[in-house]
Amino acid sequence: MTVSPTEGRTAEVWGSTWIPSPSPIEGFGDDTGYSVAWVRVIDGPMLQVVVNSTVAPEPGVIGEVWPAEVDDETIDAFTPAAGADA
Amino acid sequence: MNSVWIAGVGMTPFSKHGEVPLHELGRRAAQEALDDAGLRYDQIGEVFGSSMLGPPQSALRVARSLGLTGVPVTGIESASAGGLVALRHAAWAVSSGRVETALAVGYEKMTTLEPGGVVPAVREIWDRFPPQSVYAIAGGRFLHDHVAGPEVFATVAAKSWNCAARYDLAARRPDHVVTADEVLAARMVSTPLTRMMCHANADGAAAAVVTRDRLGDAISLLAIEQTSAIEDPDWPRVGPTIGPFRQTTVTAKRAYEAANIDPSEIGVISLHDLCSSEEVLTLVELGLGEPADVIRLVLDGELDVDGQLPTNVDGGCVARGHPSGATALGQAADIVRQLRGTAGDRQIAAHVHTGVVQTMGGGGSAAVAVLRREDV
Numbered sequence: 001m002t003v004s005p006t007e008g009r010t011a012e013v014w015g016s017t018w019i020p021s022p023s024p025i026e027g028f029g030d031d032t033g034y035s036v037a038w039v040r041v042i043d044g045p046m047l048q049v050v051v052n053s054t055v056a057p058e059p060g061v062i063g064e065v066w067p068a069e070v071d072d073e074t075i076d077a078f079t080p081a082a083g084a085d086a
Numbered sequence: 087m088n089s090v091w092i093a094g095v096g097m098t099p100f101s102k103h104g105e106v107p108l109h110e111l112g113r114r115a116a117q118e119a120l121d122d123a124g125l126r127y128d129q130i131g132e133v134f135g136s137s138m139l140g141p142p143q144s145a146l147r148v149a150r151s152l153g154l155t156g157v158p159v160t161g162i163e164s165a166s167a168g169g170l171v172a173l174r175h176a177a178w179a180v181s182s183g184r185v186e187t188a189l190a191v192g193y194e195k196m197t198t199l200e201p202g203g204v205v206p207a208v209r210e211i212w213d214r215f216p217p218q219s220v221y222a223i224a225g226g227r228f229l230h231d232h233v234a235g236p237e238v239f240a241t242v243a244a245k246s247w248n249c250a251a252r253y254d255l256a257a258r259r260p261d262h263v264v265t266a267d268e269v270l271a272a273r274m275v276s277t278p279l280t281r282m283m284c285h286a287n288a289d290g291a292a293a294a295v296v297t298r299d300r301l302g303d304a305i306s307l308l309a310i311e312q313t314s315a316i317e318d319p320d321w322p323r324v325g326p327t328i329g330p331f332r333q334t335t336v337t338a339k340r341a342y343e344a345a346n347i348d349p350s351e352i353g354v355i356s357l358h359d360l361c362s363s364e365e366v367l368t369l370v371e372l373g374l375g376e377p378a379d380v381i382r383l384v385l386d387g388e389l390d391v392d393g394q395l396p397t398n399v400d401g402g403c404v405a406r407g408h409p410s411g412a413t414a415l416g417q418a419a420d421i422v423r424q425l426r427g428t429a430g431d432r433q434i435a436a437h438v439h440t441g442v443v444q445t446m447g448g449g450g451s452a453a454v455a456v457l458r459r460e461d462v
Contacts, residue, residue, distance in 0.1 A: 015224065015226050015230070017222035017279075019276045021216075024214035036219045037223065038223050038322055045319070045322070045323065047322050047324070047325075048212065056277060070211055075211045
Protein backbone atom coordinates (compact mmCIF):
# COMPACT_ATOMS: atom_id res chain seq x y z
CA MET A 1 0.00 0.00 0.00
CA THR A 2 1.25 3.49 -0.78
CA VAL A 3 -0.21 6.68 0.61
CA SER A 4 -0.22 10.31 -0.36
CA PRO A 5 -0.59 12.20 2.90
CA THR A 6 0.40 15.50 1.32
CA GLU A 7 -2.91 15.58 -0.53
CA GLY A 8 -4.87 15.80 2.69
CA ARG A 9 -8.10 17.75 3.20
CA THR A 10 -9.57 18.70 6.54
CA ALA A 11 -12.75 16.83 7.45
CA GLU A 12 -15.07 16.27 10.41
CA VAL A 13 -16.40 12.88 11.43
CA TRP A 14 -20.16 12.51 10.97
CA GLY A 15 -20.37 8.93 12.15
CA SER A 16 -18.29 5.82 12.43
CA THR A 17 -18.28 2.15 13.30
CA TRP A 18 -15.77 -0.33 14.65
CA ILE A 19 -15.71 -3.73 12.97
CA PRO A 20 -14.09 -6.34 15.22
CA SER A 21 -12.61 -8.51 12.51
CA PRO A 22 -9.47 -8.44 10.37
CA SER A 23 -9.22 -5.37 8.19
CA PRO A 24 -9.63 -5.95 4.45
CA ILE A 25 -6.94 -3.31 3.93
CA GLU A 26 -3.50 -3.87 5.35
CA GLY A 27 -2.29 -1.04 7.53
CA PHE A 28 -5.67 0.09 8.84
CA GLY A 29 -6.82 -1.00 12.27
CA ASP A 30 -5.11 -3.67 14.33
CA ASP A 31 -5.59 -7.25 15.50
CA THR A 32 -8.84 -6.31 17.22
CA GLY A 33 -10.50 -4.72 14.22
CA TYR A 34 -10.78 -1.57 12.14
CA SER A 35 -12.96 1.45 11.67
CA VAL A 36 -15.00 2.87 8.79
CA ALA A 37 -16.42 6.39 9.01
CA TRP A 38 -18.35 9.01 7.14
CA VAL A 39 -16.61 12.35 7.21
CA ARG A 40 -17.65 15.75 5.91
CA VAL A 41 -14.85 17.51 4.09
CA ILE A 42 -14.86 21.15 5.11
CA ASP A 43 -16.88 22.93 2.41
CA GLY A 44 -16.93 19.66 0.52
CA PRO A 45 -18.67 16.33 0.16
CA MET A 46 -19.50 13.59 2.61
CA LEU A 47 -17.09 10.69 2.13
CA GLN A 48 -16.96 7.12 3.33
CA VAL A 49 -13.44 6.51 4.59
CA VAL A 50 -11.33 3.85 6.19
CA VAL A 51 -9.87 5.19 9.42
CA ASN A 52 -6.16 5.25 10.14
CA SER A 53 -6.62 4.59 13.86
CA THR A 54 -7.18 1.77 16.30
CA VAL A 55 -10.40 3.28 17.59
CA ALA A 56 -13.58 4.49 15.90
CA PRO A 57 -13.61 8.31 15.94
CA GLU A 58 -16.59 10.01 17.54
CA PRO A 59 -18.80 12.47 15.63
CA GLY A 60 -17.17 15.90 15.57
CA VAL A 61 -13.56 14.67 15.53
CA ILE A 62 -11.47 16.66 13.07
CA GLY A 63 -8.81 15.09 10.92
CA GLU A 64 -7.40 14.78 7.47
CA VAL A 65 -8.69 12.87 4.46
CA TRP A 66 -6.13 11.52 2.07
CA PRO A 67 -6.07 9.10 -0.85
CA ALA A 68 -4.70 5.68 -0.05
CA GLU A 69 -3.77 3.48 -2.97
CA VAL A 70 -4.70 -0.15 -2.48
CA ASP A 71 -4.28 -2.79 -5.18
CA ASP A 72 -4.22 -0.21 -7.95
CA GLU A 73 -7.35 1.46 -6.61
CA THR A 74 -7.62 4.63 -4.58
CA ILE A 75 -9.70 4.78 -1.45
CA ASP A 76 -10.33 7.73 0.85
CA ALA A 77 -8.63 7.36 4.21
CA PHE A 78 -8.94 9.50 7.33
CA THR A 79 -6.45 10.24 10.04
CA PRO A 80 -7.78 11.94 13.18
CA ALA A 81 -5.80 15.02 14.15
CA ALA A 82 -3.16 14.46 16.79
CA GLY A 83 -4.75 14.76 20.17
CA ALA A 84 -8.25 14.43 18.77
CA ASP A 85 -10.62 12.87 21.25
CA ALA A 86 -11.47 9.72 19.35
CA MET B 87 -52.47 3.38 -11.63
CA ASN B 88 -55.93 1.88 -12.06
CA SER B 89 -57.16 -0.24 -9.20
CA VAL B 90 -55.70 -3.73 -8.96
CA TRP B 91 -55.97 -6.47 -6.38
CA ILE B 92 -53.66 -8.92 -4.72
CA ALA B 93 -55.88 -11.95 -4.91
CA GLY B 94 -53.44 -14.55 -3.64
CA VAL B 95 -50.13 -14.89 -1.84
CA GLY B 96 -47.77 -17.75 -1.13
CA MET B 97 -44.50 -18.27 0.64
CA THR B 98 -42.21 -21.19 1.40
CA PRO B 99 -40.39 -21.37 4.70
CA PHE B 100 -37.47 -18.96 4.70
CA SER B 101 -34.79 -21.36 5.88
CA LYS B 102 -32.14 -23.70 4.47
CA HIS B 103 -33.46 -25.64 1.50
CA GLY B 104 -30.30 -27.56 0.64
CA GLU B 105 -30.83 -29.58 -2.51
CA VAL B 106 -34.25 -28.20 -3.43
CA PRO B 107 -33.76 -26.56 -6.85
CA LEU B 108 -34.30 -22.83 -7.05
CA HIS B 109 -37.10 -23.11 -9.60
CA GLU B 110 -38.89 -25.62 -7.38
CA LEU B 111 -38.88 -23.12 -4.53
CA GLY B 112 -40.40 -20.57 -6.88
CA ARG B 113 -42.97 -23.06 -8.13
CA ARG B 114 -44.09 -23.91 -4.60
CA ALA B 115 -44.65 -20.30 -3.64
CA ALA B 116 -46.36 -19.49 -6.94
CA GLN B 117 -48.68 -22.50 -6.74
CA GLU B 118 -49.68 -21.53 -3.21
CA ALA B 119 -50.45 -18.01 -4.40
CA LEU B 120 -52.49 -19.38 -7.30
CA ASP B 121 -54.43 -21.69 -4.99
CA ASP B 122 -54.99 -18.79 -2.60
CA ALA B 123 -56.42 -16.73 -5.46
CA GLY B 124 -58.52 -19.63 -6.72
CA LEU B 125 -56.83 -19.47 -10.13
CA ARG B 126 -54.99 -21.91 -12.36
CA TYR B 127 -51.66 -21.05 -13.90
CA ASP B 128 -53.19 -21.11 -17.37
CA GLN B 129 -55.31 -18.15 -16.26
CA ILE B 130 -52.22 -16.01 -15.64
CA GLY B 131 -51.44 -13.48 -18.36
CA GLU B 132 -47.88 -12.54 -17.51
CA VAL B 133 -45.12 -13.56 -15.08
CA PHE B 134 -42.40 -11.52 -13.38
CA GLY B 135 -39.70 -13.41 -11.49
CA SER B 136 -37.16 -11.94 -9.10
CA SER B 137 -33.80 -13.28 -8.00
CA MET B 138 -30.44 -11.72 -7.20
CA LEU B 139 -28.14 -14.73 -7.41
CA GLY B 140 -30.08 -17.12 -9.61
CA PRO B 141 -28.73 -18.44 -12.91
CA PRO B 142 -29.79 -16.77 -16.16
CA GLN B 143 -33.40 -17.49 -17.18
CA SER B 144 -34.41 -18.60 -13.70
CA ALA B 145 -37.77 -16.89 -14.17
CA LEU B 146 -38.44 -19.04 -17.22
CA ARG B 147 -37.54 -22.18 -15.30
CA VAL B 148 -40.02 -21.27 -12.58
CA ALA B 149 -42.68 -20.52 -15.18
CA ARG B 150 -41.99 -23.74 -17.09
CA SER B 151 -42.45 -25.73 -13.91
CA LEU B 152 -45.92 -24.20 -13.58
CA GLY B 153 -46.96 -24.84 -17.17
CA LEU B 154 -46.14 -24.20 -20.81
CA THR B 155 -48.70 -21.54 -21.52
CA GLY B 156 -46.53 -19.28 -23.65
CA VAL B 157 -47.20 -16.11 -21.67
CA PRO B 158 -44.50 -13.43 -21.39
CA VAL B 159 -42.04 -14.14 -18.59
CA THR B 160 -39.63 -11.46 -17.40
CA GLY B 161 -36.72 -11.93 -15.03
CA ILE B 162 -35.88 -9.10 -12.64
CA GLU B 163 -32.76 -8.42 -10.59
CA SER B 164 -32.93 -5.59 -8.11
CA ALA B 165 -31.21 -7.04 -5.03
CA SER B 166 -33.36 -6.89 -1.90
CA ALA B 167 -35.93 -4.72 -3.67
CA GLY B 168 -36.50 -7.28 -6.43
CA GLY B 169 -39.70 -8.70 -4.99
CA LEU B 170 -41.49 -5.36 -4.93
CA VAL B 171 -40.08 -4.43 -8.32
CA ALA B 172 -41.60 -7.63 -9.69
CA LEU B 173 -44.88 -6.84 -7.95
CA ARG B 174 -44.86 -3.35 -9.44
CA HIS B 175 -44.41 -4.76 -12.93
CA ALA B 176 -47.23 -7.22 -12.33
CA ALA B 177 -49.46 -4.44 -11.02
CA TRP B 178 -48.83 -2.24 -14.05
CA ALA B 179 -49.29 -5.12 -16.45
CA VAL B 180 -52.79 -5.49 -15.04
CA SER B 181 -53.51 -1.83 -14.43
CA SER B 182 -52.58 -0.90 -17.98
CA GLY B 183 -55.14 -3.35 -19.31
CA ARG B 184 -52.50 -5.48 -20.99
CA VAL B 185 -53.56 -8.54 -19.02
CA GLU B 186 -56.23 -9.40 -16.48
CA THR B 187 -53.94 -11.37 -14.17
CA ALA B 188 -50.22 -11.41 -13.46
CA LEU B 189 -47.92 -13.36 -11.20
CA ALA B 190 -44.99 -11.92 -9.27
CA VAL B 191 -42.68 -14.51 -7.77
CA GLY B 192 -39.36 -14.16 -5.99
CA TYR B 193 -36.97 -17.03 -5.25
CA GLU B 194 -33.48 -17.16 -3.85
CA LYS B 195 -30.91 -19.53 -2.46
CA MET B 196 -28.51 -17.71 -0.18
CA THR B 197 -27.15 -20.56 1.94
CA THR B 198 -26.28 -22.89 -0.94
CA LEU B 199 -25.67 -21.30 -4.30
CA GLU B 200 -27.81 -22.76 -7.06
CA PRO B 201 -25.71 -24.50 -9.74
CA GLY B 202 -25.03 -21.85 -12.36
CA GLY B 203 -25.90 -19.14 -9.88
CA VAL B 204 -24.18 -15.81 -9.79
CA VAL B 205 -21.34 -15.18 -7.38
CA PRO B 206 -21.10 -11.41 -7.04
CA ALA B 207 -17.62 -10.27 -7.98
CA VAL B 208 -15.68 -7.85 -5.82
CA ARG B 209 -15.66 -4.82 -8.08
CA GLU B 210 -14.21 -2.19 -5.83
CA ILE B 211 -12.47 -1.96 -2.49
CA TRP B 212 -15.65 -1.14 -0.60
CA ASP B 213 -17.12 -4.48 -1.66
CA ARG B 214 -14.68 -6.05 0.81
CA PHE B 215 -16.37 -4.35 3.76
CA PRO B 216 -19.43 -5.80 5.50
CA PRO B 217 -22.69 -4.26 4.27
CA GLN B 218 -23.77 -3.88 7.89
CA SER B 219 -21.26 -1.06 8.31
CA VAL B 220 -23.52 1.41 6.47
CA TYR B 221 -26.41 0.68 8.82
CA ALA B 222 -24.02 0.84 11.77
CA ILE B 223 -22.66 4.27 10.86
CA ALA B 224 -26.09 5.74 10.14
CA GLY B 225 -27.57 4.06 13.20
CA GLY B 226 -24.77 5.20 15.45
CA ARG B 227 -25.23 8.78 14.32
CA PHE B 228 -28.98 8.50 14.94
CA LEU B 229 -28.31 7.43 18.52
CA HIS B 230 -25.77 10.24 18.93
CA ASP B 231 -28.19 12.87 17.61
CA HIS B 232 -31.08 11.72 19.74
CA VAL B 233 -29.19 10.90 22.93
CA ALA B 234 -30.19 7.27 22.89
CA GLY B 235 -28.32 4.03 23.40
CA PRO B 236 -28.02 0.77 21.49
CA GLU B 237 -30.86 -0.66 23.57
CA VAL B 238 -33.16 1.01 21.01
CA PHE B 239 -31.87 -1.25 18.24
CA ALA B 240 -31.70 -4.22 20.62
CA THR B 241 -35.35 -3.76 21.62
CA VAL B 242 -36.42 -3.69 17.97
CA ALA B 243 -34.42 -6.84 17.28
CA ALA B 244 -35.85 -8.65 20.32
CA LYS B 245 -39.35 -7.82 19.11
CA SER B 246 -38.55 -9.27 15.70
CA TRP B 247 -37.04 -12.47 17.13
CA ASN B 248 -40.04 -12.98 19.39
CA CYS B 249 -42.48 -12.42 16.54
CA ALA B 250 -40.59 -14.94 14.42
CA ALA B 251 -40.91 -17.49 17.20
CA ARG B 252 -44.64 -17.52 16.40
CA TYR B 253 -44.19 -17.66 12.62
CA ASP B 254 -43.75 -21.13 11.19
CA LEU B 255 -42.18 -19.81 7.98
CA ALA B 256 -39.44 -17.82 9.74
CA ALA B 257 -35.74 -18.68 9.63
CA ARG B 258 -34.88 -17.84 13.24
CA ARG B 259 -37.38 -19.20 15.74
CA PRO B 260 -36.02 -18.91 19.28
CA ASP B 261 -37.25 -21.38 21.89
CA HIS B 262 -37.31 -18.71 24.57
CA VAL B 263 -38.29 -15.09 24.96
CA VAL B 264 -35.46 -12.99 23.56
CA THR B 265 -34.58 -9.92 25.60
CA ALA B 266 -32.80 -6.74 24.60
CA ASP B 267 -30.00 -7.69 26.97
CA GLU B 268 -29.51 -10.97 25.10
CA VAL B 269 -29.36 -9.09 21.81
CA LEU B 270 -26.83 -6.63 23.21
CA ALA B 271 -24.67 -9.46 24.54
CA ALA B 272 -24.42 -11.22 21.17
CA ARG B 273 -21.25 -11.07 19.11
CA MET B 274 -20.50 -7.59 17.81
CA VAL B 275 -20.60 -7.27 14.02
CA SER B 276 -20.16 -3.53 13.50
CA THR B 277 -20.68 -1.19 16.45
CA PRO B 278 -23.36 -0.67 17.66
CA LEU B 279 -24.87 -3.66 15.84
CA THR B 280 -24.56 -7.18 17.21
CA ARG B 281 -25.21 -10.38 15.29
CA MET B 282 -28.74 -10.61 16.69
CA MET B 283 -29.50 -7.18 15.20
CA CYS B 284 -28.40 -8.29 11.72
CA HIS B 285 -30.30 -10.14 9.03
CA ALA B 286 -30.44 -13.90 8.62
CA ASN B 287 -29.41 -15.27 5.26
CA ALA B 288 -32.01 -17.76 4.10
CA ASP B 289 -33.31 -19.63 1.08
CA GLY B 290 -36.92 -19.26 0.11
CA ALA B 291 -39.57 -18.02 -2.26
CA ALA B 292 -42.70 -15.90 -2.14
CA ALA B 293 -45.34 -14.93 -4.66
CA ALA B 294 -48.38 -12.78 -5.27
CA VAL B 295 -51.15 -12.94 -7.86
CA VAL B 296 -52.39 -9.58 -9.12
CA THR B 297 -55.82 -9.33 -10.71
CA ARG B 298 -58.01 -6.72 -12.37
CA ASP B 299 -61.14 -8.07 -10.74
CA ARG B 300 -61.68 -8.53 -7.07
CA LEU B 301 -61.55 -12.21 -6.20
CA GLY B 302 -62.46 -13.66 -2.81
CA ASP B 303 -60.79 -11.81 0.03
CA ALA B 304 -58.41 -9.92 -2.23
CA ILE B 305 -56.55 -6.92 -0.87
CA SER B 306 -56.42 -3.71 -2.85
CA LEU B 307 -53.00 -2.58 -4.07
CA LEU B 308 -53.59 1.15 -3.96
CA ALA B 309 -50.15 2.20 -5.13
CA ILE B 310 -46.65 0.91 -5.66
CA GLU B 311 -43.77 3.24 -6.39
CA GLN B 312 -40.15 2.56 -7.23
CA THR B 313 -37.09 4.82 -7.32
CA SER B 314 -33.38 4.53 -7.92
CA ALA B 315 -30.69 6.30 -5.92
CA ILE B 316 -31.15 10.03 -5.51
CA GLU B 317 -28.66 12.82 -5.00
CA ASP B 318 -28.18 13.51 -1.31
CA PRO B 319 -25.35 15.75 -0.09
CA ASP B 320 -25.44 13.99 3.27
CA TRP B 321 -24.80 10.55 1.78
CA PRO B 322 -21.40 9.45 0.42
CA ARG B 323 -21.46 8.85 -3.30
CA VAL B 324 -18.87 6.09 -3.08
CA GLY B 325 -18.90 3.30 -0.53
CA PRO B 326 -22.40 2.69 0.85
CA THR B 327 -24.08 -0.40 -0.50
CA ILE B 328 -27.46 1.31 -0.63
CA GLY B 329 -28.84 4.69 -1.63
CA PRO B 330 -29.62 7.31 0.97
CA PHE B 331 -32.31 6.64 3.54
CA ARG B 332 -33.91 9.85 2.28
CA GLN B 333 -34.73 7.89 -0.88
CA THR B 334 -37.33 6.06 1.17
CA THR B 335 -38.94 9.39 2.04
CA VAL B 336 -39.17 10.33 -1.63
CA THR B 337 -40.52 6.93 -2.63
CA ALA B 338 -43.05 6.83 0.21
CA LYS B 339 -44.38 10.30 -0.52
CA ARG B 340 -45.03 9.29 -4.10
CA ALA B 341 -46.79 6.15 -2.94
CA TYR B 342 -48.93 8.00 -0.38
CA GLU B 343 -49.92 10.59 -2.97
CA ALA B 344 -50.75 7.93 -5.54
CA ALA B 345 -52.79 6.03 -2.94
CA ASN B 346 -54.36 9.27 -1.68
CA ILE B 347 -53.60 8.44 1.93
CA ASP B 348 -52.02 10.21 4.85
CA PRO B 349 -49.32 8.33 6.79
CA SER B 350 -51.53 8.52 9.85
CA GLU B 351 -53.86 6.00 8.19
CA ILE B 352 -51.15 3.32 8.11
CA GLY B 353 -51.79 0.60 10.64
CA VAL B 354 -49.23 -2.08 9.86
CA ILE B 355 -45.83 -2.00 8.22
CA SER B 356 -43.38 -4.44 6.75
CA LEU B 357 -40.08 -2.78 5.98
CA HIS B 358 -36.58 -3.74 4.96
CA ASP B 359 -34.33 -4.29 7.97
CA LEU B 360 -30.97 -5.62 6.92
CA CYS B 361 -30.15 -4.57 10.47
CA SER B 362 -32.50 -3.46 13.23
CA SER B 363 -31.14 0.08 13.01
CA GLU B 364 -32.64 0.26 9.54
CA GLU B 365 -36.08 -0.51 10.96
CA VAL B 366 -35.87 2.49 13.30
CA LEU B 367 -34.49 4.92 10.74
CA THR B 368 -36.91 3.78 8.04
CA LEU B 369 -39.94 4.41 10.25
CA VAL B 370 -38.78 8.01 10.45
CA GLU B 371 -38.18 8.18 6.70
CA LEU B 372 -41.65 6.75 6.05
CA GLY B 373 -43.07 9.79 7.83
CA LEU B 374 -44.47 7.79 10.73
CA GLY B 375 -42.94 9.92 13.45
CA GLU B 376 -40.12 12.17 14.45
CA PRO B 377 -37.05 10.35 15.78
CA ALA B 378 -38.07 10.87 19.40
CA ASP B 379 -41.54 9.51 18.64
CA VAL B 380 -40.13 6.42 16.98
CA ILE B 381 -37.72 5.80 19.85
CA ARG B 382 -40.66 5.99 22.23
CA LEU B 383 -42.66 3.57 20.11
CA VAL B 384 -39.75 1.14 20.18
CA LEU B 385 -39.07 1.31 23.90
CA ASP B 386 -42.78 1.17 24.78
CA GLY B 387 -43.27 -2.01 22.73
CA GLU B 388 -45.61 -0.29 20.29
CA LEU B 389 -44.07 -2.01 17.24
CA ASP B 390 -45.23 -5.41 18.46
CA VAL B 391 -48.31 -7.28 17.27
CA ASP B 392 -50.56 -5.64 19.84
CA GLY B 393 -48.87 -2.27 19.64
CA GLN B 394 -49.83 1.08 18.22
CA LEU B 395 -47.83 0.56 15.01
CA PRO B 396 -47.12 -3.13 14.35
CA THR B 397 -43.92 -3.30 12.33
CA ASN B 398 -42.16 -6.35 10.94
CA VAL B 399 -44.29 -8.66 13.01
CA ASP B 400 -43.16 -11.52 10.77
CA GLY B 401 -39.68 -11.07 12.24
CA GLY B 402 -38.27 -8.98 9.41
CA CYS B 403 -34.98 -9.74 7.71
CA VAL B 404 -33.49 -10.08 11.18
CA ALA B 405 -35.52 -13.16 12.11
CA ARG B 406 -37.99 -14.10 9.35
CA GLY B 407 -34.95 -14.22 7.13
CA HIS B 408 -33.69 -12.58 3.97
CA PRO B 409 -33.62 -14.56 0.70
CA SER B 410 -32.87 -11.39 -1.18
CA GLY B 411 -34.95 -11.54 -4.37
CA ALA B 412 -37.88 -13.14 -2.53
CA THR B 413 -37.84 -11.05 0.62
CA ALA B 414 -40.11 -8.18 -0.38
CA LEU B 415 -42.79 -10.53 -1.71
CA GLY B 416 -42.61 -12.34 1.61
CA GLN B 417 -43.21 -9.00 3.28
CA ALA B 418 -46.19 -8.36 1.00
CA ALA B 419 -47.57 -11.82 1.75
CA ASP B 420 -47.57 -11.10 5.45
CA ILE B 421 -49.25 -7.70 5.08
CA VAL B 422 -51.95 -9.29 2.91
CA ARG B 423 -52.56 -11.94 5.57
CA GLN B 424 -52.56 -9.34 8.35
CA LEU B 425 -55.15 -7.24 6.52
CA ARG B 426 -57.26 -10.31 5.82
CA GLY B 427 -57.10 -11.34 9.46
CA THR B 428 -55.46 -14.68 8.75
CA ALA B 429 -52.07 -14.18 10.42
CA GLY B 430 -52.79 -16.56 13.30
CA ASP B 431 -50.84 -16.00 16.51
CA ARG B 432 -49.32 -12.84 15.09
CA GLN B 433 -52.60 -11.23 14.04
CA ILE B 434 -52.77 -7.48 14.51
CA ALA B 435 -55.90 -5.58 15.55
CA ALA B 436 -58.95 -6.03 13.35
CA HIS B 437 -59.58 -2.31 12.87
CA VAL B 438 -56.39 -1.86 10.84
CA HIS B 439 -57.21 -1.54 7.16
CA THR B 440 -54.12 0.01 5.56
CA GLY B 441 -50.63 -1.45 5.40
CA VAL B 442 -47.35 -0.48 3.83
CA VAL B 443 -44.56 -2.60 2.39
CA GLN B 444 -41.17 -0.92 1.96
CA THR B 445 -37.90 -2.20 0.62
CA MET B 446 -34.42 -0.91 -0.05
CA GLY B 447 -32.12 -2.86 -2.32
CA GLY B 448 -28.39 -2.79 -2.76
CA GLY B 449 -27.16 -0.37 -5.34
CA GLY B 450 -29.92 2.12 -4.61
CA SER B 451 -33.23 0.49 -5.49
CA ALA B 452 -36.24 1.36 -3.37
CA ALA B 453 -39.95 0.65 -3.51
CA VAL B 454 -43.01 1.29 -1.37
CA ALA B 455 -46.46 -0.28 -1.74
CA VAL B 456 -49.72 0.71 -0.07
CA LEU B 457 -52.27 -2.04 0.54
CA ARG B 458 -55.81 -1.75 1.85
CA ARG B 459 -58.64 -3.99 2.94
CA GLU B 460 -61.55 -2.35 1.19
CA ASP B 461 -64.45 -3.75 3.17
CA VAL B 462 -63.78 -1.52 6.17
